Amino acid sequence: MTRPAKAAVLGTGSWGTAFGMVLADAGCEVTLWARRARIADEVNRTRVNHEYLPGIELPARVRATAEAAEAFDGADFAVLAVPSQTLRANLADWTPHLGPRTVLVSLMKGVELGTTKRMSEVIGDVTGVGRERIAVVTGPNLAKEIAERRPAAAVVACADEDVATRLQAACHTSYFRPYTNTDVIGCELGGAVKNVIGLAVGIADGMGLGDNTKGSLITRGLAETTRLGLAMGADPLTFAGLAGLGDLVATCSSPLSRNHTFGTNLGRGMTLEQTVAATRQTAEGVKSCRSVLDLAGRHGVDMPITETVVGIVHEGKPPMVALKELMSRSAKPERR
Numbered sequence: 001m002t003r004p005a006k007a008a009v010l011g012t013g014s015w016g017t018a019f020g021m022v023l024a025d026a027g028c029e030v031t032l033w034a035r036r037a038r039i040a041d042e043v044n045r046t047r048v049n050h051e052y053l054p055g056i057e058l059p060a061r062v063r064a065t066a067e068a069a070e071a072f073d074g075a076d077f078a079v080l081a082v083p084s085q086t087l088r089a090n091l092a093d094w095t096p097h098l099g100p101r102t103v104l105v106s107l108m109k110g111v112e113l114g115t116t117k118r119m120s121e122v123i124g125d126v127t128g129v130g131r132e133r134i135a136v137v138t139g140p141n142l143a144k145e146i147a148e149r150r151p152a153a154a155v156v157a158c159a160d161e162d163v164a165t166r167l168q169a170a171c172h173t174s175y176f177r178p179y180t181n182t183d184v185i186g187c188e189l190g191g192a193v194k195n196v197i198g199l200a201v202g203i204a205d206g207m208g209l210g211d212n213t214k215g216s217l218i219t220r221g222l223a224e225t226t227r228l229g230l231a232m233g234a235d236p237l238t239f240a241g242l243a244g245l246g247d248l249v250a251t252c253s254s255p256l257s258r259n260h261t262f263g264t265n266l267g268r269g270m271t272l273e274q275t276v277a278a279t280r281q282t283a284e285g286v287k288s289c290r291s292v293l294d295l296a297g298r299h300g301v302d303m304p305i306t307e308t309v310v311g312i313v314h315e316g317k318p319p320m321v322a323l324k325e326l327m328s329r330s331a332k333p334e335r336r
């Protein structure tokens with residue numbers, strides 16, 4: 001009999017913890033690594049991560065530790081679920097514990113500031129692991145809904161399809177349906193840029209602009225994501241799938257989305273400082289809108305919605321002024 005797969009989940013925030021549940025429900029032995037020992041103790045003692053997933057009882061196959069070495073020990077999969085901008089520093093600490101065959105899995109939806117690297121690129125840089133051992137899980141997966149075991153589909157992407165298939169089996173449950181994909185660039189871009197579009201839609205919702213505005217922002221947001229993806233070698237069809245449209249629809253329609261909520265607060269007239277103070281969990285688009293715009297600049301791609309979000313979030317542009325500018329851009333064909 002083959003032993004159950006072992007997974008380390010690095011990060012006990014809302015998605016790390018919820019994905020740990022998925023892996024355990026699919027039959028894996030799961031060790032969550034928590035930055036704070038208090039959270040590891042609480043998970044082991046009460047089976048609940050009260051701070052991030054209150055009221056959700058974790059399966060018996062999930063345990064927690066504050067020692068990274070313990071989490072990595074014998075892991076077939078090391079699942080990374082920390083904020084995108086801290087990953088590089090975290091990996092520098094963790095790489096010595098990495099086994100020679102462990103597959104690294106990114107749950108993160110951001111682009112690194114400064115380098116404009118995708119998370120799988122940061123992982124490769126720091127660990128020296130090749131692309132065939134680095135995978136990405138993405139799609140319309142709001143953590144709370146997954147933790148409540150409500151049905152969702154997802155994408156498991158890896159350059160090596162066999163590795164993607166192994167990870168797919170390790171996280172396939174009655175409520176979580178992962179599909180494989182080998183377009184890692186497209187899958188990562190879809191996740192990172194949808195957070196930026198989620199901010200834009202939130203701002204529009206906060207301003208009370210209505211559903212036509214929302215539909216327009218989602219669609220044109222997807223168009224600029226696809227433009228960037230094409231310039232970077234992604235498969236444009238990825239953006240019509242779960243990592244693109246699927247995730248955009250979930251984020252842009254849900255009050256559970258931190259990015260959407262962050263935008264809504266700004267659109268309602270909160271200052272950036274007030275909005276940041278009201279946000280307890282990671283809203284990746286707030287930082288990644290800058291790195292996505294830089295990435296677009298490097299590839300000579302026009303991303304007007306992303307540029308608008310950067311203007312509002314980082315340059316103090318009033319949303320109404322930004323909206324007028326966006327709407328008064330020169331007329332053009334829908335596709336070019």
Ligand SMILES: NC(=O)C1=CN([C@@H]2O[C@H](COP(=O)(O)OP(=O)(O)OC[C@H]3O[C@@H](n4cnc5c(N)ncnc54)[C@H](O)[C@@H]3O)[C@@H](O)[C@H]2O)C=CC1
Nearest residue numbers: 012013014015016081082086107108109141142143281282
């Ligand atoms: N929450 C969700 O519904 C989903 C989140 N994601 C992505 O997953 C990633 C993680 O997000 P969440 O778990 O939601 O965030 P979260 O804010 O709920 O949790 C972040 C975790 O990282 C830890 N952390 C914060 N700073 C750290 C540092 N300097 N070093 C090490 N650990 C640190 C926190 O203690 C916490 O455990 C993000 O990239 C997000 O875009 C993807 C899909 C769904």
Ligand SMILES: O=C(CO)COP(=O)(O)O
Nearest residue numbers: 139140141142257258259
């Ligand atoms: O990525 C997500 C859903 O797939 C979660 O979105 P938020 O990070 O905006 O909460």
